[in-house]
């Protein structure tokens with residue numbers, strides 16, 4: 001009985017069942033994802049319906065600003081809630097007077113009065129209000145109208161300074177306590193806390209101060225007992241939650257405040273907290289059932305736009321410069337950049353173009369920073385080219401543009417940063433330049449953050465979107481039900497309303513996956529840039545033969561790769577060195593789905609530059625000669641095929657685009673038949689040449705192979721780069737092909753004849769599907785056959801794998817067995 005054969009068959013079947021199961025799981029995961037998406041859409045529609053019903057019955061409607069309710073708020077009827085928009089409270093006339101006299105404002109903005117009334121009524125409250133809409137007034141005005149003082153927890157000293165300076169200017173007494181406060185200042189503040197006659201109305205502290213100063217806590221205790229601690233305001237409350245975009249560990253300790261002073265109302269303020277972040281904050285701050293007021297995130301006066309950033313630095317700078325000198329001539333603005341270095345270089349570039357632009361970043365001298373800020377605030381400088389260090393507390397009313405030279409690391413960050421435009425309610429523009437390489441620069445920067453990648457990809461999704469209202473994408477983030485009409489053409493997608501083609505990118509995706517599989521089988525890693533280069537045919541000539549390159553313009557190729565990353569067909573793989581972090585691309589969890597013949601993938605592409613093939617097909621012009629392949633959409637760019645090798649005659653145009661349908665049916669990309677044959681013939685020639693090399697230069701040959709790998713993949717850190725260079729001094733190359741002409745008669749197992757064409761085909765199957773087994777075979781070959789001085793076996797296995805196309809349905813076990821039989825058979829023959 002052939003027990004071994006039986007076991008192998010069972011093993012084979014098990015493998016295939018396992019693979020099928022894995023695929024099914026992926027399909028289920030996809031369906032579940034879709035189900036979640038649809039459910040959330042359904043909920044949104046239900047909410048919309050409810051809003052519409054409310055609008056039809058005004059007696060039960062909420063205020064003009066959308067306000068969402070927490071459980072506490074919903075416990076309060078809408079009628080009751082509306083009462084807090086009123087002016088019939090005991091404190092109302094006082095409020096009115098201070099609003100006008102102290103703050104010199106005429107009226108409240110949406111939700112301000114409701115928030116102020118609720119906190120004065122002693123309710124715990126979370127106020128989510130867009131940046132620049134006037135959150136500070138919601139605790140400053142109540143502070144002025146209350147006995148005792150309000151404790152304000154603020155994350156930044158610069159924010160405190162701004163606010164205390166402003167309050168001083170309007171004759172409201174406010175002090176701050178932070179690590180750099182003088183002794184006298186601290187003493188006066190501490191004394192003021194327990195003095196019923198103290199004029200101090202607001203005391204600003206950092207969360208660190210609360211966490212570290214026992215003296216402060218004991219004073220607060222005394223003030224609480226004397227009913228002088230009237231309110232606690234926690235500014236930028238999202239910093240409590242590690243899901244918030246600015247998580248600050250010391251904010252986590254603020255729960256002590258509510259535990260020690262339970263009767264004091266707490267007011268948490270933020271511009272950008274999702275409901276899950278707020279839930280987290282609720283727990284951390286120990287507030288039970290706070291009311292959450294959410295003003296619409298929508299800043300109607302801001303115009304949002306995304307521009308594709310050219311890989312050429314000068315092009316984007318010229319574009320920005322011409323905007324500033326043209327549309328925004330003499331108007332104030334901010335250009336946000338990725339790094340301190342960028343702040344310096346971009347501002348220098350703008351200066352060269354006669355724009356009054358100055359850098360601002362955290363590494364600058366504090367006096368320089370405040371000089372730039374002051375001059376900009378007084379319009380002596382037109383543009384600040386800044387990192388995100390130029391952020392919280394920037395309150396200039398007439399900022400007409402905020403340009404992002406590099407995308408932000410999350411939508412929340414983008415919203416906050418761009419929200420510095422148009423605080424005076426006049427129109428202002430928020431433009432972001434979306435560059436492929438920038439995604440990965442930022443990615444390596446946020447790698448340590450808990451949900452850093454996830455948030456970055458959401459930002460990328462926002463930028464790659466070509467047809468949905470930009471506000472609708474932001475709304476999802478702020479849990480807001482959004483009606484595109486609310487945008488009023490104040491974003492590029494609504495304004496231009498282009499009908500972009502929905503391109504079938506399944507074949508493109510397969511090509512990308514094939515390149516990555518090949519790289520993996522060769523134990524190589526590809527950075528996104530190298531992946532694009534390989535795919536667009538920029539890699540070394542010999543590599544180009546092994547993959548299918550694309551004729552899509554580079555920008556579209558990049559867009560496809562980004563799409564694959566966003567949808568989980570690709571994923572990131574970080575590699576850390578002591579100096580830097582590298583981003584490599586790996587196959588994602590959905591990649592196996594591409595092996596299913598029915599699986600398709602589409603994306604909306606920017607037109608008209610959406611690739612010559614896309615445009616041609618869409619317009620019906622310039623029809624190419626090739627018949628359309630099954631599964632190929634009208635918008636598919638043709639696949640450029642194989643050999644650019646000097647030894648192979650160049651294929652004619654027809655050959656390049658004639659596909660063999662039988663091959664196309666296979667999950668493998670299509671291969672022109674003629675080309676395959678030519679390739680195989682060329683392969684034999686090349687193998688002969690290589691044999692010559694392997695006999696005469698065995699060691700060098702191995703080194704050369706490693707260098708080729710280094711060509712194909714990005715460097716692996718300084719050390720790797722160094723070692724490759726040291727091995728391949730300039731000018732040292734493989735012997736030229738002519739060396740093969742004098743090739744002696746092969747006499748070792750590394751000979752080309754060892755592997756027949758059929759076996760080589762089978763080996764190719766291994767290359768694409770079973771890289772691990774290949775490594776094992778290599779290892780065993782080396783152990784059993786290849787002596788250190790005779791590495792030909794390695795090359796005789798690798799080389800055909802690199803160059804040939806695969807037959808269909810060849811199983812690994814069979815291929816491995818047949819390979820092994822052939823190789824060891826040959827070995828025995830040669831030994832005899």
Ligand SMILES: Nc1ncnc2c1ncn2[C@@H]1O[C@H](COP(=O)(O)OP(=O)(O)OP(=O)(O)O)[C@@H](O)[C@H]1O
Pocket residue numbers: 105106107108109112129130131132133134135136137270271393395423
């Ligand atoms: N009712 C109002 N009417 C007119 N202007 C107002 C009103 N309330 C606040 N402002 C002004 O709006 C500007 C922004 O206010 P504030 O700094 O409180 O915004 P914010 O919501 O705290 O912004 P950020 O999230 O950036 O801190 C200030 O110049 C303030 O004077």
